Amino acid sequence: MQIPAPLQPSTRILLGPGPSDAHPAVLRAMVNPLMGHLDPEFVSIMVQVQEMLRGVLKTKNKVTLPISATGMAGMECCLMNLLEAGDKVVVCAMGFFGQRMIDIAGRTGATVTTLQAPWGKTFSVDEIRDTVSKVKPKVLGLVHAETSTGALQPNIKEIVDICHEHGTLLVLDTVTSLACVEVDIDSWGVDAVFSCSQKGLGCPPGLSPISFSDRAVEAIKNRKTKVQSWYFDMTTVMSYWGQGQDRVYHHTAPISMIYAIHEGLRLVLEEGLENRWKRHWHNHRALKAGLEALNLHYTADAACQLPQLNAVRIPEGVDDLKGRKFLLEKFGIEVGGGLGDFKGKVWRIGLMGYNSKPAAVLLGLAALEQALANQGLKVDPGAAVGAANKYYAQA
Amino acid sequence: MQIPAPLQPSTRILLGPGPSDAHPAVLRAMVNPLMGHLDPEFVSIMVQVQEMLRGVLKTKNKVTLPISATGMAGMECCLMNLLEAGDKVVVCAMGFFGQRMIDIAGRTGATVTTLQAPWGKTFSVDEIRDTVSKVKPKVLGLVHAETSTGALQPNIKEIVDICHEHGTLLVLDTVTSLACVEVDIDSWGVDAVFSCSQKGLGCPPGLSPISFSDRAVEAIKNRKTKVQSWYFDMTTVMSYWGQGQDRVYHHTAPISMIYAIHEGLRLVLEEGLENRWKRHWHNHRALKAGLEALNLHYTADAACQLPQLNAVRIPEGVDDLKGRKFLLEKFGIEVGGGLGDFKGKVWRIGLMGYNSKPAAVLLGLAALEQALANQGLKVDPGAAVGAANKYYAQA
Numbered sequence: 001m002q003i004p005a006p007l008q009p010s011t012r013i014l015l016g017p018g019p020s021d022a023h024p025a026v027l028r029a030m031v032n033p034l035m036g037h038l039d040p041e042f043v044s045i046m047v048q049v050q051e052m053l054r055g056v057l058k059t060k061n062k063v064t065l066p067i068s069a070t071g072m073a074g075m076e077c078c079l080m081n082l083l084e085a086g087d088k089v090v091v092c093a094m095g096f097f098g099q100r101m102i103d104i105a106g107r108t109g110a111t112v113t114t115l116q117a118p119w120g121k122t123f124s125v126d127e128i129r130d131t132v133s134k135v136k137p138k139v140l141g142l143v144h145a146e147t148s149t150g151a152l153q154p155n156i157k158e159i160v161d162i163c164h165e166h167g168t169l170l171v172l173d174t175v176t177s178l179a180c181v182e183v184d185i186d187s188w189g190v191d192a193v194f195s196c197s198q199k200g201l202g203c204p205p206g207l208s209p210i211s212f213s214d215r216a217v218e219a220i221k222n223r224k225t226k227v228q229s230w231y232f233d234m235t236t237v238m239s240y241w242g243q244g245q246d247r248v249y250h251h252t253a254p255i256s257m258i259y260a261i262h263e264g265l266r267l268v269l270e271e272g273l274e275n276r277w278k279r280h281w282h283n284h285r286a287l288k289a290g291l292e293a294l295n296l297h298y299t300a301d302a303a304c305q306l307p308q309l310n311a312v313r314i315p316e317g318v319d320d321l322k323g324r325k326f327l328l329e330k331f332g333i334e335v336g337g338g339l340g341d342f343k344g345k346v347w348r349i350g351l352m353g354y355n356s357k358p359a360a361v362l363l364g365l366a367a368l369e370q371a372l373a374n375q376g377l378k379v380d381p382g383a384a385v386g387a388a389n390k391y392y393a394q395a
Numbered sequence: 396m397q398i399p400a401p402l403q404p405s406t407r408i409l410l411g412p413g414p415s416d417a418h419p420a421v422l423r424a425m426v427n428p429l430m431g432h433l434d435p436e437f438v439s440i441m442v443q444v445q446e447m448l449r450g451v452l453k454t455k456n457k458v459t460l461p462i463s464a465t466g467m468a469g470m471e472c473c474l475m476n477l478l479e480a481g482d483k484v485v486v487c488a489m490g491f492f493g494q495r496m497i498d499i500a501g502r503t504g505a506t507v508t509t510l511q512a513p514w515g516k517t518f519s520v521d522e523i524r525d526t527v528s529k530v531k532p533k534v535l536g537l538v539h540a541e542t543s544t545g546a547l548q549p550n551i552k553e554i555v556d557i558c559h560e561h562g563t564l565l566v567l568d569t570v571t572s573l574a575c576v577e578v579d580i581d582s583w584g585v586d587a588v589f590s591c592s593q594k595g596l597g598c599p600p601g602l603s604p605i606s607f608s609d610r611a612v613e614a615i616k617n618r619k620t621k622v623q624s625w626y627f628d629m630t631t632v633m634s635y636w637g638q639g640q641d642r643v644y645h646h647t648a649p650i651s652m653i654y655a656i657h658e659g660l661r662l663v664l665e666e667g668l669e670n671r672w673k674r675h676w677h678n679h680r681a682l683k684a685g686l687e688a689l690n691l692h693y694t695a696d697a698a699c700q701l702p703q704l705n706a707v708r709i710p711e712g713v714d715d716l717k718g719r720k721f722l723l724e725k726f727g728i729e730v731g732g733g734l735g736d737f738k739g740k741v742w743r744i745g746l747m748g749y750n751s752k753p754a755a756v757l758l759g760l761a762a763l764e765q766a767l768a769n770q771g772l773k774v775d776p777g778a779a780v781g782a783a784n785k786y787y788a789q790a
Contacts, residue, residue: 001450003664005445006420007657009427012435018652019429025401028644030425030651032404034414038727040661041405043546055396068601069464072646073626104625146418177472198647204429205461228623230499231468233587249734251467252593254601255414256425257652262402269398292517334431 012196013313013355015364016336017309018145018176019351022260023102029263030256037253045254045262046241052265056178056201057193059185059211063234065241066197066207066261074194074208079141082109082192082216084225085109087296088137090168092128096148096339097173101141108228111214113137117342120300122153129162136166138219144178145177149298150179150311150348160189168357169216178209178270180260180280180308180352191216197257200276200308201308202353204266205307206257210214236237280307283356286391287349290365290384299346299363306354310349311342318375322346326356326374329369361388407723408750410759412472412542412704413571414593414600415747417484417655421598424658425651432648440657441636441648447660451573451596451668452588454606458629460636461592461602461656463649464755466570466620468591470604471499472627473566475538477587479620480504483532485563487523490514491543491734492568494537503623508532515544515706520553524554531561533614540572543734545706546575546695555584564611570594574602574663575675575703575747586611592652595703598659601652606769669755675702678751681786682744683780685760689767694741703709703746703751706737713770715739720768726762756783 014021035042046065054064067077079101083089086137087110088392091101094117105112113135117123118217123142145152156172163170169191171230174183175267179200183192185344191213212220212234220227227233231251239248268276291298296312298305314320320337324347327333351359351360364386373379409416430437441460449459462472474496478484482505486496489512500507500544508530512518518537527535535558542548560567562674564586569578574595580588587646593600607615607629614623615629622628626646634643663671678721679702684692693700709715719742722728733741744763746755760779768774 001665003448003661004657005438006661007424007427007654009430009440009654012430012434013430014429014431016431019431022429022651027428027651030599031422033406033422033445034409034417034593035407036411036414037600039407039723039729044406045402048691051396052399055546069468070646070649073464073606076624076626096637100625101601107621107625115608148561162672196647198429198650204425204649204651205432205647206652210409225503228502230495230502231464231471232624251465252414252591252600253651254465254599255593256417256422256599257601257649259402259404261652262399266398266401269396327436334434336599357574 005298011332013333013360013363015349015360016334016353017348017350020197020202020350020351020355022204023264023267023354025225025267026260026263029259032259038247042255044254045258049258049262049265050241051079052269053209054088056186056265057183057185057201057266060328061211063217063238064211066209066249069208070205070215071194071196071208073232074210075173076099077370078192078194079105080108080229080232081111081220081227081234082169082171083108084223087143088113089139090115090125090131090135090137091141094143094149094151095146097146098143100261101338105141120149122151122304125155125158128159132162132168134164137168139169139171141171143173143310145174145181145306147176147309148342149300150298150306150309151304152306154244154304156190157188164189169219175185179276181277181306181369185211193334197261197264199352201264201268203260206254280351280356282395283351283358283361284308286358286388287351287361287365289391290361290386293370293383293387294379299342305317308352309351311346312349314345314347315372315377318372318377323371323375326371327367333364333367349362358392406727408728408755408758409715410744410746410750410755411729412743412745413591413744415597415745415750416601418597418659418662418749420662421655424646424654425709427654429650432650433642436648438642440653444653444657444660445636447664448604451660451663452580452606456608457604458612459606459706461604462627463646464603465600466589466591466603468627469605470496470568472605473587473749474500475503475624476615476629477534477564477566478503478505479618483508483530484534484536485510485526485530485532486536487518487584489517489538489544489546490541492541493538494735500536515546517546517548520550520557523554524557527557527563528560532563534564534566535774536566538568540569540701540704542571543737544695545693545701545704546699547701549699551585552583559584564614571704574671576701577674579623580606581717592656592659594747596659596663598654598655601649602656635727669720675746675751678746678753678756679752681783682746682756682760684782684786685756686772688778688782689764689774694737703745703747706741707743707744708739708773710767713772715765718766718770721766722762728759728762753787
């Protein structure tokens with residue numbers, strides 16, 4: 001066979017739903033030579049990663065660590081450890097990733113009750129109270145930031161309180177919310193949470209941070225059957241990620257990715273969580289002003305719009321693929337297409353982690369203007385960037 | 396909380412059972428900025444990775460790709476996809492990783508029959524024929540290179556032939572063998588194979604190359620129930636890694652790790668598989684001469700000794716942890732401790748991928764001599780390095 005040449009990947013600006021561009025310092029951290037996964041120095045690095053992750057999740061949960069696989073594995077890990085055949089689970093689906101949770105929960109043998117909200121909407125506390133008090137499930141699965149619609153589920157604390165009244169554990173998907181908008185695991189009382197490395201944390205994809213409350217750990221200990229996945233079985237994963245220096249080999253940790261998330265978490269904490277959330281809202285408002293000047297309409301209700309993921313309807317007469325190809329080939333800019341019900345109808349514009357910055361907003365809007373004009377749409381030249389700059393000038 | 400400083404990991408020489416040092420060019424590949432997991436250019440990179448992986452595995456299997464998790468996930472992926480409740484499986488265990496397979500196979504609900512060999516031994520074709528013809532399992536699980544003992548299972552082709560006579564699929568663990576010793580998936584007729592990135596391939600840990608034969612794919616299609624893991628469900632993973640440009644989103648691929656394995660596979664093919672296998676045998680013989688000069692005895696039978704993993708008994712009066720700590724702190728050298736039955740009794744010295752080189756052999760032997768002398772063992776100064784150099788001079 002013909003052996004390919006070494007890679008020289010084109011430069012991209014990742015303004016989609018993730019991966020977002022990794023911080024350059026994070027990429028550089030991965031050039032460090034490897035260590036063994038049981039090396040005492042590496043164990044100290046693991047301890048630091050766990051401590052910083054607790055800081056970013058705002059939790060004291062002992063069982064807090066990055067799972068050695070991507071974000072979707074975090075969803076599977078949380079549900080598989082807490083559910084077994086015969087259990088009851090309610091999944092709240094307001095988009096593509098809620099649907100995923102239904103599929104994954106079903107594979108545990110648990111009985112799944114589904115609560116659906118239209119795409120772009122969120123759930124009211126009353127809707128959830130009705131279902132939880134009726135079903136009294138072991139677990140309620142909820143998406144905090146729905147990546148397919150750009151909607152942020154509010155009232156997490158109130159929902160957790162309802163769950164706990166009925167002995168239900170709350171599993172929260174923070175894949176798109178962590179380190180972009182407020183996530184406060186302990187104050188809210190969330191029992192199990194998972195996220196990813198490649199969005200708010202500004203790292204490459206490959207890890208899924210998770211955390212389990214004591215209540216959730218107790219539920220895992222009280223299982224009647226083994227967790228159906230060995231790789232994601234927290235009862236043994238924890239022997240490796242456990243406290244102190246006495247680690248029991250489970251699997252070989254992805255060393256370079258742990259270096260990366262160490263740097264990513266460090267940068268989040270150096271910036272400060274509140275500052276980071278503010279930055280995401282700030283740049284979102286500028287982007288939103290520009291998108292509105294282009295006459296683009298959000299798919300999510302304004303009241304629940306995420307700052308870091310802006311899903312807008314593709315205007316009549318504009319072709320999805322042609323538009324995204326134009327952005328990619330002419331500017332190296334990636335925006336996301338629609339998933340599921342929104343396929344071909346929606347563009348998802350992300351400003352996440354490292355990429356939530358004025359440079360990304362202004363270039364993104366300027367390029368989008370060209371992409372729309374290129375397909376014959378009438379746009380007011382410079383209006384989008386003008387609107388964003390006006391916001392920045394006043395903010 | 397106190398935010399830690401940026402990492403400055405100590406330099407190591409990884410002469411354990413893996414991870415082995417990654418090739419510097421592989422580490423550098425990870426500094427490339429990210430691309431999206433559905434970017435057409437990234438899809439071309441995926442196609443190249445799959446083609447090169449087929450080359451390294453010596454297979455034409457369409458379903459050949461790196462799973463987005465570490466080597467143990469490959470074991471789980473193969474067994475979970477091929478087994479469901481009610482199936483029969485025979486697992487051949489000749490060490491720690493065979494035992495792992497028993498645990499994982501059991502979690503699928505299949506009935507597991509176990510064939511045990513003493514640690515350090517391998518299976519005869521007759522033993523396997525007896526069990527397979529009696530049980531007629533759907534799957535036979537076999538470890539090619541047992542990382543806990545350093546033993547190489549011979550006669551894979553003969554074992555596959557027996558399996559196929561009885562309608563059994565052979566699942567082969569090549570975690571420690573791939574790109575170190577001969578692996579020839581299509582000539583042998585293996586139905587499902589998994590490996591890792593951090594040993595023979597000279598990459599960081601984080602990916603598990605897998606491949607399924609058409610026969611295995613057919614078996615997956617004929618399942619009565621869903622695969623119990625969504626993350627490892629090949630029926631959907633393949634929609635993302637499938638042929639051509641039409642990829643369906645499954646999960647976000649670990650982009651930087653894919654860059655890494657692209658470079659790792661490239662380097663293996665540039666060297667040539669046969670050259671690489673020869674290199675591993677060559678440096679093993681030098682190491683072995685030195686270890687014998689130090690009076691260290693292998694745990695595996697000489698006839699089935701792996702070149703890339705040298706497990707030797709720790710001499711009477713020498714403390715395991717004290718010895719490994721000495722090597723690590725004084726020279727930055729990691730050697731592996733024993734697993735399971737061999738805990739505290741065995742050192743595992745690896746010469747894998749990039750680290751199978753005379754510099755690693757000579758420094759390893761010289762340091763080991765000091766480590767043994769440091770614990771009061773009588774060693775002939777210079778004898779180990781002398782024996783290795785004598786081999787190199789004559790080879």
